Every structure is written in C-alpha cells, then in structure tokens.
Amino acid sequence: MYKKIYVLPLFLLLLVSCKKTDNVTTTNPKDSTETVATSSDPLPSWNDGTLKTAIIDYVSKVTKEGSADFIPVESRIATFDNDGTLWAEKPYVQELFAFYRVKKMVEANPALAQKQPFKAVVEKDKTFFEKGGDKALIELVAATHTGMTEDEFEASTKEFLAEAKYPGKNVPLKQIRYQPQLELLNYLRANGFKTFIVTGGTIELVRAISADFYGIPKEQVVGTSFKYKFDDATNSIKREPALDLLDDKEGKPVGIQLHIGQRPVFACGNEGGAGDLAMLRYSQGSKYPSFQMLVNHNDSIREYSYQEKDNLSLNTAAKYKYHVISVKDDWKKVFPDK
Amino acid sequence: MYKKIYVLPLFLLLLVSCKKTDNVTTTNPKDSTETVATSSDPLPSWNDGTLKTAIIDYVSKVTKEGSADFIPVESRIATFDNDGTLWAEKPYVQELFAFYRVKKMVEANPALAQKQPFKAVVEKDKTFFEKGGDKALIELVAATHTGMTEDEFEASTKEFLAEAKYPGKNVPLKQIRYQPQLELLNYLRANGFKTFIVTGGTIELVRAISADFYGIPKEQVVGTSFKYKFDDATNSIKREPALDLLDDKEGKPVGIQLHIGQRPVFACGNEGGAGDLAMLRYSQGSKYPSFQMLVNHNDSIREYSYQEKDNLSLNTAAKYKYHVISVKDDWKKVFPDK
Numbered sequence: 013m014y015k016k017i018y019v020l021p022l023f024l025l026l027l028v029s030c031k032k033t034d035n036v037t038t039t040n041p042k043d044s045t046e047t048v049a050t051s052s053d054p055l056p057s058w059n060d061g062t063l064k065t066a067i068i069d070y071v072s073k074v075t076k077e078g079s080a081d082f083i084p085v086e087s088r089i090a091t092f093d094n095d096g097t098l099w100a101e102k103p104y105v106q107e108l109f110a111f112y113r114v115k116k117m118v119e120a121n122p123a124l125a126q127k128q129p130f131k132a133v134v135e136k137d138k139t140f141f142e143k144g145g146d147k148a149l150i151e152l153v154a155a156t157h158t159g160m161t162e163d164e165f166e167a168s169t170k171e172f173l174a175e176a177k178y179p180g181k182n183v184p185l186k187q188i189r190y191q192p193q194l195e196l197l198n199y200l201r202a203n204g205f206k207t208f209i210v211t212g213g214t215i216e217l218v219r220a221i222s223a224d225f226y227g228i229p230k231e232q233v234v235g236t237s238f239k240y241k242f243d244d245a246t247n248s249i250k251r252e253p254a255l256d257l258l259d260d261k262e263g264k265p266v267g268i269q270l271h272i273g274q275r276p277v278f279a280c281g282n283e284g285g286a287g288d289l290a291m292l293r294y295s296q297g298s299k300y301p302s303f304q305m306l307v308n309h310n311d312s313i314r315e316y317s318y319q320e321k322d323n324l325s326l327n328t329a330a331k332y333k334y335h336v337i338s339v340k341d342d343w344k345k346v347f348p349d350k
Numbered sequence: 351m352y353k354k355i356y357v358l359p360l361f362l363l364l365l366v367s368c369k370k371t372d373n374v375t376t377t378n379p380k381d382s383t384e385t386v387a388t389s390s391d392p393l394p395s396w397n398d399g400t401l402k403t404a405i406i407d408y409v410s411k412v413t414k415e416g417s418a419d420f421i422p423v424e425s426r427i428a429t430f431d432n433d434g435t436l437w438a439e440k441p442y443v444q445e446l447f448a449f450y451r452v453k454k455m456v457e458a459n460p461a462l463a464q465k466q467p468f469k470a471v472v473e474k475d476k477t478f479f480e481k482g483g484d485k486a487l488i489e490l491v492a493a494t495h496t497g498m499t500e501d502e503f504e505a506s507t508k509e510f511l512a513e514a515k516y517p518g519k520n521v522p523l524k525q526i527r528y529q530p531q532l533e534l535l536n537y538l539r540a541n542g543f544k545t546f547i548v549t550g551g552t553i554e555l556v557r558a559i560s561a562d563f564y565g566i567p568k569e570q571v572v573g574t575s576f577k578y579k580f581d582d583a584t585n586s587i588k589r590e591p592a593l594d595l596l597d598d599k600e601g602k603p604v605g606i607q608l609h610i611g612q613r614p615v616f617a618c619g620n621e622g623g624a625g626d627l628a629m630l631r632y633s634q635g636s637k638y639p640s641f642q643m644l645v646n647h648n649d650s651i652r653e654y655s656y657q658e659k660d661n662l663s664l665n666t667a668a669k670y671k672y673h674v675i676s677v678k679d680d681w682k683k684v685f686p687d688k
Contacts, residue, residue: 230611242603265580273568297585
C-alpha cells in the first residue's frame with residue numbers, strides 16, 4: 013500500500029500553547045472537602061440539578077426493556093473525548109510527553125541538544141516553532157513519537173507516567189482526571205454501556221493509561237495514529253513519521269466508524285478548541301435516542317477558565333440542544349483525592 | 351488530511367477465483383450426524399487428539415492464577431481470520447456480495463448493464479477482469495462497495511445476507527461457518543479471552559454478521575477499510591473509492607496494532623492464500639505464552655481440499671511450530687446443522 017500523507021497543522025498545535033482561547037486562568041487545585049455520599053446516588057460528585065437529572069433519566073429510559081426508547085446492549089456505545097473532557101488540558105499531557113522524550117533523548121545523545129528541533133525545546137525557544145510553523149513541529153513529533161517499535165514506545169510512556177507531575181498543580185497525572193466523569197463512566201458501564209475514548213491525542217499514549225486511569229481497555233481507545241509498518245525480520249511494528257488519522261474535528265466520526273463501526277448514543281466533549289463538535293453531531297444522528305454533552309471550562313477557582321474566541325462550541329451546543337456541563341455549577345468536586 | 355492512495359492488487363483478488371491454489375475440490379456438504387456431546391467437553395466437534403489436548407492445556411495454564419504462565423485478562427486477546435478460518439472461502443462471500451450489488455444496481459438502473467465493469471459481471475465475462483487487471487477490478491469494487499453512506503451499505507448487506515445461498519452447497523451463509531471454531535470461540539470467551547476477527551474482507555461486510563454469526567461485536571472486527579469522509583451537512587459518513595488499510599498479510603499486524611493495541615496471545619488463520627502468516631508471527635512475538643493455529647483445508651469430502659502451490663503457509667507453520675488443524679482429522683463435524 014502506498015500512501016502519501018501530508019501531516020496536518022492541527023495536530024501540531026498540541027505542542028504549542030493554545031492559540032484559540034483566551035481568559036486562561038490557572039489556579040491551584042482546591043478539591044471539595046465534602047464527603048462523598050455513600051447513598052445510592054450513582055453520581056455523588058455531580059450537583060443535583062437539571063443536568064444530573066437529565067443524565068439519569070436518559071440512562072433509565074434507554075435501558076428499560078419494553079420501552080419505546082430501549083437501546084439494545086450492543087448499541088449502548090458511549091464516547092468521551094479525553095483532553096478537557098476526562099482530564100485537564102492546560103497544558104496537554106501530550107505536550108509534556110514530547111518534552112520528556114526530548115529530555116531523555118538528549119541525555120542519551122547530548123549532541124542532539126545542538127540540533128533542531130531538540131535545541132529549541134532545550135533552550136525553550138518558542139520563536140523557533142512560531143517561525144518554523146508546521147515543518148518545525150512535525151520534526152519534533154517525528155523525532156519524539158516515531159521511529160521506534162511499539163514495545164519501546166510503551167516502555168517510554170510508562171516511565172514518563174511514573175515520574176510526571178502536572179505543571180502548576182504539582183500532582184501526579186491521575187489527579188488531573190475529573191472525578192464526576194469517573195463516576196459517569198462507571199454509571200454508564202453499570203448500565204450496559206461500552207465506554208470508549210475518542211481523543212485527538214496519539215492513540216498509544218492514551219492506551220498506556222486508559223485501563224488504569226479510566227477502566228477503559230486499550231482496544232476501546234480511538235485516537236490520532238501514525239502510519240505503521242510491520243517488519244517480519246524483527247517481528248515488530250514501527251511507526252513512520254506520517255499521520256494515518258488525525259482524530260480531531262471531522263476526523264472523530266471517521267475514527268469512530270473505523271474503530272467502533274456504529275454511532276455512539278452517548279457522547280461527551282468539551283469547548284476550548286472546537287474539536288468535539290463533529291463527534292457530537294455524529295452521535296445525534298443515531299437512530300436511537302441519544303445524549304450529547306459539552307464541558308464548559310468556566311471554573312477559574314477549582315479548574316481553569318477558557319473559552320473559544322468565537323464561542324463556536326457553545327453556540328453549536330445551543331443550536332443542536334447539546335447538554336452543557338458547567339464545571340462551576342454542575343460539579344460538586346472536580347478532581348479526585350488520589 | 352490529504353492521502354494519495356493507490357489501491358492494491360491483492361485485495362482485488364477477492365473478486366476473482368483463487369489463483370494461488372490448486373487441487374480445488376468442491377463437494378456437497380456431508381455434515382456429521384454424530385450427536386453433540388452433552389458432557390463437559392468444551393470442544394465436542396473436535397476429535398480427541400494432540401491438537402485438542404494442546405488447546406485445552408494452553409487455556410488451562412494461562413488462566414491459572416499464580417502460575418508462571420498466567421496471562422492477565424486484559425491481555426487475553428484472541429484473533430481469528432474469517433475466510434477459510436471461521437467460514438468457507440470457496441468462493442469468498444465478499445465476491446458473492448459484489449455480484450449481488452451489481453445485480454441490484456443494474457435492476458435499479460438497467461443502462462448500467464451496458465457499462466463496464468457491470469457488463470462483464472452481467473455477461474459473466476471473466477476475460478474482462480483478466481485483461482483489465484487491477485484497473486477493472488477497482489472499478490467494480492468502487493462501484494459496488496463505496497459511494498454510499500454507511501447506513502445505506504448496512505441495509506444492503508442485511509438484504510443480501512437474508513437472501514444469499516452458498517454456491518454448490520445451497521445452504522444459507524450461516525451453515526458455512528465451521529462448528530468446531532464456534533465452540534472454540536465460546537470456550538476462549540468462557541475463559542476470559544476477548545475474541546476478534548481480523549479479516550482481509552471489508553470491515554463493514556463482516557461487521558454486518560459478526561455478532562449474529564460468531565458472537566463478536568462490531569468493534570471487535572478488524573478488516574480491510576476504505577477511506578471515510580464525514581459530511582456535516584448530511585451528518586453521514588461516506589466511503590471513497592480508495593483503500594485505507596488492506597488488512598491482509600503484513601497488513602494484519604498493522605490492523606491489529608491500530609484497532610487492538612497489543613499482540614494477540616492466541617491467533618488462528620488458514621492456509622490457502624498465505625494471508626495469515628504475518629498475524630501468526632506477530633502473535634508469537636507476545637511477551638506472554640502464545641498459541642498459533644493454521645487450518646489446513648485437506649478434506650475434499652466434507653469441505654474443500656486446496657493447497658498453496660509453494661506450500662508457504664504449511665512450511666512456515668513447521669518452521670515456527672504453529673499448530674496445524676487438519677480439517678479431515680481434527681474436526682469431528684465441520685458445519686453446524688443450522
């Protein structure tokens with residue numbers, strides 16, 4: 013198979029600070045100290061209100077046998093974006109990982125520090141990437157994420173995850189997950205839903221944490237993928253420095269169709285980069301009753317506050333009647349204690 | 351994302367008669383009339399012998415907690431080829447489907463019968479495809495398998511499956527499944543394995559039958575895929591007449607890595623077109639104890655007898671010590687009664 017693939021600029025934005033947002037406020041975490049309810053409430057970290065009620069009503073009606081709204085188990089597909097939907101995205105963990113890889117690679121081969129794009133990362137030279145644009149960024153992704161076997165890549169991600177602390181908060185990465193979403197994933201699974209992550213991040217990085225962080229097995233992660241090549245002589249797969257699928261925006265329905273093969277009836281994304289709108293729209297086209305949600309990052313005290321300049325995601329949510337999660341108002345507790 | 355994809359000749363061979371085999375003998379089905387054991391034997395349609403014992407020994411040892419051979423549930427990944435491994439491949443069902451599509455399309459638009467490649471199919475003109483080579487074949491695939499939404503394609507496959515009878519045997523397609531393999535799939539699942547189909551056939555066609563025929567959900571089918579495009583205006587996905595992944599030979603480990611994200615510990619393919627060797631090799635590279643099997647189609651009485659001219663699959667099985675299923679000797683019963 014011969015493919016000529018031009019790598020897209022969108023993915024590369026992962027490696028620079030978010031340009032499409034404003035009003036970014038970073039604060040230290042102030043997790044709620046309220047006691048988690050031990051009652052039968054399946055979503056104790058969600059404040060009581062119209063959204064929580066809507067979620068529970070939806071799940072109840074589509075799982076009730078004999079109901080006109082009943083969805084057979086095999087079609088109870090729930091998809092969640094990751095960055096900004098299941099965990100924080102200020103900055104992207106993918107970006108931290110790329111910088112970690114640069115550090116490790118320069119340690120192993122100090123001469124790299126004099127070579128671009130490593131030099132720019134080592135010297136924190138943002139202008140290099142601003143001036144070099146896509147070309148410079150793809151060099152960085154290619155140099156840090158590809159050219160190794162899958163086994164080597166997995167070992168590298170495990171090391172990174174064991175060491176990494178989230179900037180500004182100084183907590184392990186597990187503590188930037190959103191507690192209400194962890195409860196929602198469990199609640200959906202308890203009701204026969206199969207939960208998937210559909211992320212703009214690279215598929216292997218998210219697979220490295222999906223089971224431990226979210227209870228989602230590797231094969232239920234859909235993500236941005238590089239082109240693979242199997243080498244019989246070494247019996248291994250290598251990734252080549254060319255994108256196969258950019259699983260963002262219009263790429264998300266494509267990734268869903270390829271990996272899952274049917275429309276999700278439940279889908280959740282976030283505003284911030286307008287990356288999830290196509291997924292929510294695709295979900296709404298299901299022949300079954302469906303439910304779409306969008307996280308609105310409006311909590312500068314407990315999480316972050318950032319909005320798209322054109323408010324595209326929130327405007328689209330209003331247009332198509334997607335549910336909007338107000339982090340400030342709908343979440344009693346944002347982050348888990350550990 | 352811009353991809354320039356040249357469609358491969360290999361996939362297109364699906365649409366012509368198998369060129370790599372000889373000694374093809376087709377017979378009417380003569381299913382065993384032996385009563386299926388109601389004992390605790392998990393594989394009643396397998397004859398007792400070294401292979402059946404090896405399967406049961408393997409599953410027992412890797413599922414025994416505390417054993418050095420123990421495999422955690424999340425890594426109990428089993429992959430099966432479809433054509434010639436889970437059901438018969440003389441001819442490919444994919445080929446029947448392409449011809450069915452031509453028939454339907456010509457009924458809807460009779461003028462097509464005068465237009466190639468439809469004309470060649472209607473007139474059973476094999477020389478057209480022999481002379482036209484890849485170009486003629488891709489025209490046929492493009493005309494019959496793409497250019498419609500996923501929902502339209504699924505409706506078409508359902509119609510086809512409801513009507514189709516298998517040539518030479520005159521039975522519904524369900525009756526060309528291999529009974530011993532159905533038992534093996536169940537046995538593996540009962541022991542915590544997640545079962546996947548990894549097929550050279552097109553992913554949607556196999557997904558249309560995977561749950562009903564094999565108890566395997568859509569999202570656990572890896573197959574040959576066309577390039578998708580999401581259209582926001584119609585909220586639908588269309589397939590374009592360009593291959594995305596040819597899930598055959600070296601494409602199988604690639605499809606496995608992309609869709610599953612780890613090596614299968616149990617893999618089963620068949621000789622006939624040497625399409626499964628890379629998958630078996632990839633499986634054998636697992637860090638866990640692994641098990642590879644290859645179906646040898648040597649039963650001209652109950653199924654078919656066909657071998658590769660160069661015996662590549664059987665030679666490779668001998669080299670790497672893959673288990674070989676002799677249809678003639680290892681299977682007590684080949685096809686299910688219904």
